[in-house]
Amino acid sequence: MAQLKNSVDGYGWISIVLHWLMALTIFGLFGLGLYMVELTYYDAWYKGSLDLHKSIGIILALVWIARVIWRFSNTTPQDLGDKKWEHQVAHLVHLLLYLLMLALFVSGYLISTADGRAIEVFGWFEIPASLMMDNQEDIAGVIHWGLAWSLMGLVALHALAAVKHHIVDKDRTLVRMLKSH
Template sequence: MIRNQLLWKNSPQQYGLLSKLLHWLSALTVIVLFASGYWMVDLDYSSQWYQLVPHWHESVGILLLGFTLFRLVWRRFAGSPSDIETHTAIEKKASTSMIFILYVTLFTVLVSGFLITSANEKAIAVFDWFNVTPIVLTIKNQEDISGLVHYYVAYAMITFALLHALAALKHHFIDKDNTLKRMTKT
């Protein structure tokens, strides 16, 4: 029984199963959303995908927002593994800063996307499972401003995520420490 609890919850040495699932599912979802967003802006009205892809993109984005809020609560509850002793002070600070930046950019992209969709003042149907009430701000051109934020911050977030992945690979292949293994090893 104790062993099962340790597998689900983070330990001082590595992330637990739930943290790993949340991390990798978030990463995959962000990549899919970025790719679908990149693709759908070039769809024209005659395309069979013109209505469907934005609906999926919005629905998955709303689900990811709720999922990310849960992930933050779980992170607070489960804690994080201890820093690896071989990491320098700069690496530790960079890691903490990168995680913060990734969460800020993720929330910014998700909220700005929600504000784009909300601008038409219609409820957002999430896969026709439930509706989310739109938020219309008193900002003139809410859709355009939110769209610019969404676009540029999405590219920034993908860039930071790539740097995050490269740092993990550097730790694995060059430093040969357990940084990457803590998020992949079962």
């Protein structure tokens, strides 16, 4: 029977849904970001794409917080296999994924609030501007760009490792993130 919570044997539906919801949203934001940087101020969707990117980014940050809370308040499934170094690398990569996402949220916030205006999230609520520095938008923009590409590189490594576990090691690592136990 499928479970909502994790166990030592596998992930529950809440962890699985949060994982894939965030993964798909991150890919979408990355694609939208690549599209946005090619637009000029006079393009029809210039402001709309920025507003959408910011709003989805804030919602993703809230989901990220929920996911971190869920992760630390829930059982962690046992590592599969007996390669201790591989388990350590996997844990490091997961930590880096979480930290890169956090840094992306902060740098995106700094870009979006550099002019002192709040971030409006789908007209539902606003995130106020609080930090102001010289060249904030430019500095945060360069950092955000580098972090986004770094995240995509680490996500690729993460995905390749999951496929390697499935095809080479023939273990349940990938399957555990596709269906609840």
